[in-house]
Amino acid sequence: MFLQTIVNGLLMGGVYGLATIGFSVVWGVMGIINLAHGAYVMIGAYVAYVLNQWLGLDPFLAMAGAMPVLFVIGYVLQVALLNPVMRTSLLLTLVVTFGIDLILIDTFVQIFSSDVRGVQTAYSGRSLALGPVLIPYVRLAAAVLSVAVATAAYLFLNRTRTGQAILATALDREAARLMGIVPERIYGLTGGLSAAVTGAAGCLASTLFPISPTLGLTFLGAVFVITVLGGIGSVPGVILAGFAYALVQAFASTYLGANYQEIVAFSMFLVVLIVRPQGLFGKRFYGEAAS
Amino acid sequence: MTALLGLEGVEAAYGESQVLWDIDFAAETGRITALVGSNGAGKTSLMRVISGLLKPTAGRVIFDGADIAKVPAEARVGRGIALVPEGRRLFAGLSVLENLMLGAFSRRERGAEADLARVWQHFPELEGIAGQLAGTLSGGQQQMCAIGRAMMARPRLLLVDEMSLGLAPVIVDRLAATLRDLNRADGTTIVLVEQDVDLALEIADRGYVLDTGRVVMNGAAETLRDDPRVREAYMGMAN
Ligand SMILES: Nc1ncnc2c1ncn2[C@@H]1O[C@H](COP(=O)(O)OP(=O)(O)OP(=O)(O)O)[C@@H](O)[C@H]1O
Ligand SMILES: [Mg+2]
Numbered sequence: 001m002f003l004q005t006i007v008n009g010l011l012m013g014g015v016y017g018l019a020t021i022g023f024s025v026v027w028g029v030m031g032i033i034n035l036a037h038g039a040y041v042m043i044g045a046y047v048a049y050v051l052n053q054w055l056g057l058d059p060f061l062a063m064a065g066a067m068p069v070l071f072v073i074g075y076v077l078q079v080a081l082l083n084p085v086m087r088t089s090l091l092l093t094l095v096v097t098f099g100i101d102l103i104l105i106d107t108f109v110q111i112f113s114s115d116v117r118g119v120q121t122a123y124s125g126r127s128l129a130l131g132p133v134l135i136p137y138v139r140l141a142a143a144v145l146s147v148a149v150a151t152a153a154y155l156f157l158n159r160t161r162t163g164q165a166i167l168a169t170a171l172d173r174e175a176a177r178l179m180g181i182v183p184e185r186i187y188g189l190t191g192g193l194s195a196a197v198t199g200a201a202g203c204l205a206s207t208l209f210p211i212s213p214t215l216g217l218t219f220l221g222a223v224f225v226i227t228v229l230g231g232i233g234s235v236p237g238v239i240l241a242g243f244a245y246a247l248v249q250a251f252a253s254t255y256l257g258a259n260y261q262e263i264v265a266f267s268m269f270l271v272v273l274i275v276r277p278q279g280l281f282g283k284r285f286y287g288e289a290a291s
Numbered sequence: 292m293t294a295l296l297g298l299e300g301v302e303a304a305y306g307e308s309q310v311l312w313d314i315d316f317a318a319e320t321g322r323i324t325a326l327v328g329s330n331g332a333g334k335t336s337l338m339r340v341i342s343g344l345l346k347p348t349a350g351r352v353i354f355d356g357a358d359i360a361k362v363p364a365e366a367r368v369g370r371g372i373a374l375v376p377e378g379r380r381l382f383a384g385l386s387v388l389e390n391l392m393l394g395a396f397s398r399r400e401r402g403a404e405a406d407l408a409r410v411w412q413h414f415p416e417l418e419g420i421a422g423q424l425a426g427t428l429s430g431g432q433q434q435m436c437a438i439g440r441a442m443m444a445r446p447r448l449l450l451v452d453e454m455s456l457g458l459a460p461v462i463v464d465r466l467a468a469t470l471r472d473l474n475r476a477d478g479t480t481i482v483l484v485e486q487d488v489d490l491a492l493e494i495a496d497r498g499y500v501l502d503t504g505r506v507v508m509n510g511a512a513e514t515l516r517d518d519p520r521v522r523e524a525y526m527g528m529a530n
Contacts, residue, residue: 171382
């Protein structure tokens with residue numbers, strides 16, 4: 001029971017972490033708290049669902065389709081709607097992203113109705129038995145792929161020229177301009193890439209959660225908690241925090257009942273916020289934009 | 292003597308409050324020009340106009356024969372203008388090496404190895420701490436890194452705002468030697484803003500004195516150095 005609970009938590013943690021990276025980076029780089037972030041998870045899940053229905057494509061392979069789709073959505077929303085308002089006021093960006101969220105959810109209700117859907121694979125329901133512990137293949141694949149995509153995101157930010165330009169802009173926008181970096185372009189790219197990574201998480205989520213237009217709302221709460229736990233903008237911090245969050249949830253669910261998992265997770269959030277406002281794992285990295 | 296940079300009738304403001312009035316200024320090709328003046332005179336504002344961070348409300352900014360007044364800052368470095376900003380403005384969360392490589396961003400890092408070797412040659416202590424976060428450097432190391440970062444852009448016009456502020460004299464001497472070398476060996480045109488007027492007019496060929504947003508004197512550096520008004524107003528404090 002105890003071991004199985006740990007395994008359950010670890011298997012879910014990756015997806016929560018991956019779903020949070022984009023939110024956390026957008027907050028860190030641009031100071032935008034994107035309330036439409038959950039909708040990106042939802043859209044990624046629907047892309048996986050549609051590709052699965054039409055082409056019989058495996059939901060994990062659907063990431064290759066969902067990431068470009070979400071990149072375009074994230075890029076266009078950033079450049080057209082968020083770049084003009086992001087440096088005026090936090091309140092305005094909250095209102096705008098809330099509006100975007102409503103529009104995206106409603107659009108999906110119009111297209112797909114509110115019916116709950118699911119993606120099935122040949123290996124759904126099959127598990128690897130390690131002694132008394134059961135490891136469902138779907139969850140194992142989702143966890144491994146989450147960490148893989150997160151690692152790629154981390155390496156992109158830290159090892160590529162464009163990633164360095166993103167970090168530089170986050171740290172000091174004006175100094176970045178002096179290097180020849182165009183902030184508006186960097187913001188568009190950050191919005192697009194963050195949405196793409198989130199879309200990948202949505203594909204993974206399609207195998208784990210029932211799919212509906214409001215799927216994102218369940219995620220947004222978790223994403224908020226994990227961002228604050230992990231430290232704003234920190235990819236490794238967010239991944240670790242994703243695991244921590246999922247472990248707490250798993251234990252609450254096993255020992256207190258499924259109804260308690262959210263309550264316990266959010267209580268943990270409040271405690272951390274009071275005791276360690278910089279997050280459990282996060283070093284303060286980002287400068288002006290995040291504050 | 293031709294001027295790589297020329298300002299004509301430049302005015303600038305932060306919102307409603309005007310800080311520069313009718314500025315005529317030139318940086319002659321291949322020379323070092325000093326810009327001095329008391330706190331709040333507008334030196335940094337003028338550097339921001341030249342680097343493109345502050346849009347002038349009037350006047351022309353001629354660089355290499357073209358009016359660049361409307362060219363944004365991010366496009367100016369590609370044309371050959373690099374600024375070592377007041378306060379250094381390193382990317383604190385990135386390493387020394389990452390800061391330096393960002394200096395070559397506008398050149399897409401082409402030939403950056405050679406430029407890096409040049410920076411290490413001037414500032415060997417930076418090479419040993421290439422992986423250290425810039426935010427953890429000492430003041431002197433920070434200024435070396437900031438000058439190195441600007442060198443990586445291979446500028447034709449190098450703007451340095453407050454080179455010596457808060458640094459030990461031995462460090463200041465080395466930084467000054469580096470600027471002289473960039474000027475002599477590469478022919479880099481330099482504009483130097485300095486609190487230490489003595490130092491500035493010693494390094495420079497020409498000088499400008501700014502007072503409450505206006506140019507009040509300009510001329511050959513030694514002429515200014517010997518001018519009793521300059522001596523009284525600025526060097527009394529500087530010495
Ligand atoms: N961002 C800003 N917003 C409003 N006013 C500003 C701003 N920056 C500078 N000023 C004002 O512009 C004037 C000129 O400032 P500037 O920084 O150019 O002077 P400076 O000669 O560089 O001074 P110092 O020697 O102290 O660095 C000052 O009166 C200052 O208060
Ligand atoms: Mg100044």
